[in-house]
Amino acid sequence: MSYPKVTLKKESIVNNVKIFKKLTSENGIDVLYGVTKVFCANPDIAQLYIEGGVDGLADSRIQNLKKLQDFDVDKVLLRLPQHSEVDEVVRYADISLNSELSTLEKLNEAAQKAGCKHRVILMADLGDLREGFFKEEEFYEAVEKVLAMDALILEGVGVNLTCYGAVIPKPHILQRLKDYKDGVKERFDYDLKIVSGGNSSSVYLLGKEKLPGVNNLRLGESLVRGIETAYGEQVEGTTSKAWVLHAQIIELKEKPSVPTEETGMDAFGKKPTFTDRGIRKRALIAIGKQDVGNDCIFPVDEDIIVLGGSSDHTILDVTDSKKDYKVGDIVDFYLDYGGILSTNTSEYVDLELI
């Protein structure tokens, strides 16, 4: 058995996805995209999304979409395409999110060259200030241009919220997407198929308030942790404990809780602070910030304190634990979203589906 490793309970992910599929389809979301970037599009986990009922697989990176080619559902590129990757985008993504005319032109050329059609969703920036057309005239100008491009199909309009600006989706914000859809119909007599109303932060509106006109969500964190991310509430029937990190103790000693000599910068160039708890039993485990942030891991044994760490080590205070830990023992942790993302990305952390 090698460590560190993450175990994922397959049943829990399928169950989470099923609950979100039911919740979304009861609220007018006909098309649910499962976001795979958090587990680097591991096809075995994507398969669990499919079993749970997602209608498409979405990822921010084209390298990840390449891994998903065998799945017979739409593959969606979430991050705006780079000019340098348009040939791969039209090859590996059925749909991409866009907000730049120059990129749309390059995608059109790439699709012409490849002899295929590529579908695009135009993003509107409704205040979160990451991607998207901020000015209405620019949005409609892009619509007009895309409709004239013979290798692109204008699939829909979308928004991303609660990522950069932490803006919470509200019905009046999502209404603006519906207005764009209606505006496209009015000005160009063209029906947009998709109104993509955001990510896991839009989930809290389901069942309570309407998501006006929205028929698609792109969900990552909700599916892997069962939470809505506007307020961080667990959705009934789901679990956030499907993923568990296991790391091995490589040193266990009693030491002071404050450095014994003058201090400067830590391994990451920061000036650390310490709480003096006196002499404590400290366990060093073989995983570090290169694999996961110290603040992304939550000991299953609640009497353990995560003190901090460096690139390859994490230091735990196990003094208050009821368990008598030994060198060689395995310590388990639940993970937040950042923890799932980084442990899946680290080539030093194994993954086991159970």
Ligand SMILES: Cc1ncc(COP(=O)(O)O)c(C=O)c1O
């Ligand atoms: C454009 C876009 N849509 C959807 C998502 C999924 O977000 P979340 O994990 O909050 O559901 C992301 C980020 O992963 C994204 O960048």
